[in-house]
Amino acid sequence: MSMQDFPIAYIEPVFRPPSEAHSLILPVTNGCSWNHCTFCEMYTQEQKKFRARDEVQVLEEIRRAGQQLIVQRVFLADGDALVLPTRRLLSILQAIREHMPEVERVSSYCLPRNLRKKSVEELKELADAGLKMAYVGCESGDDEVLARVNKGETYESSLSALDKLGQAGITRSVMILNGLGGASLSQQHADNSARLMNETQPEYLSTLVVSFPMGEARFRANFADYQPLTQQQLFLEVERLLQGLELRDTVFRSDHASNYLVLKGNLGADKARMLAQVRQAIEQPQQARLRQEWQRGL
Numbered sequence: 001m002s003m004q005d006f007p008i009a010y011i012e013p014v015f016r017p018p019s020e021a022h023s024l025i026l027p028v029t030n031g032c033s034w035n036h037c038t039f040c041e042m043y044t045q046e047q048k049k050f051r052a053r054d055e056v057q058v059l060e061e062i063r064r065a066g067q068q069l070i071v072q073r074v075f076l077a078d079g080d081a082l083v084l085p086t087r088r089l090l091s092i093l094q095a096i097r098e099h100m101p102e103v104e105r106v107s108s109y110c111l112p113r114n115l116r117k118k119s120v121e122e123l124k125e126l127a128d129a130g131l132k133m134a135y136v137g138c139e140s141g142d143d144e145v146l147a148r149v150n151k152g153e154t155y156e157s158s159l160s161a162l163d164k165l166g167q168a169g170i171t172r173s174v175m176i177l178n179g180l181g182g183a184s185l186s187q188q189h190a191d192n193s194a195r196l197m198n199e200t201q202p203e204y205l206s207t208l209v210v211s212f213p214m215g216e217a218r219f220r221a222n223f224a225d226y227q228p229l230t231q232q233q234l235f236l237e238v239e240r241l242l243q244g245l246e247l248r249d250t251v252f253r254s255d256h257a258s259n260y261l262v263l264k265g266n267l268g269a270d271k272a273r274m275l276a277q278v279r280q281a282i283e284q285p286q287q288a289r290l291r292q293e294w295q296r297g298l
Helices: 055-068 086-099 120-128 143-148 155-168 186-200 231-244 271-283
Strands: 024-027 073-077 105-110 131-139 171-178 204-209 250-254 263-267
Touching (some): 055 086, 120 155, 131 155, 143 186, 155 171, 155 186, 171 186, 231 271
Parallel strands (some): 024 073, 073 105, 131 171
Antiparallel strands (some): 250 263
């Protein structure tokens, strides 16, 4: 099928989590409603200016997709589909159920701020209608780091959002950015991120390494004294994070292309093993099977 015949219209670039590689990407918004995070370049192009997509068009694309495609997973794009009113989200989810009955899971990115006006009862409605997973970019649990990168969130706002999702029965996949606080804030970044995870017990947790493919000027505008972490300092920060995590049953992944060291396991069952891997990378990097610079990227 050519893109000309494809039932869904996209405004490039389109982003999705690595685990949604085989999902149908269904844009229900364009861009990101916040879009002030200084570390994020995903939606900075003019054509990605935030707007809610036309509801009639989205519903028609769902109908056509159901006629032409067989998919088991749908990812609602762009950056924070859950900013839409609950009524509109329910309409979309109900259309997916009607026209694509084989779909087993619908997921979405979620900014904590998206849920400030949504109750647990509303989120339960969305879960019952098919929304099974939310990818929450917490980035950090430290308020100073969050302020420096203009995240527009706090420890408490992230805590509230994760608690609401958990109470509603929506699986939470949380992302923390390794190196986001630079050298000066590294320890508190790791400690408070671990504290946030311990308090919320998400089902999935991943770490990515902060990077600036388009340069650091935007980032340094609010963080002029930022000192990027060396490879060893990144490992020391991950070690501190892992040491602080007291998770009962969380799938942990540090396998994104930005990471030097690939870690996969369950926290807490595999905590000791992953800590040993990190310590080997710190003490004997030549034996740790690290990614080379040319292998890393976004």
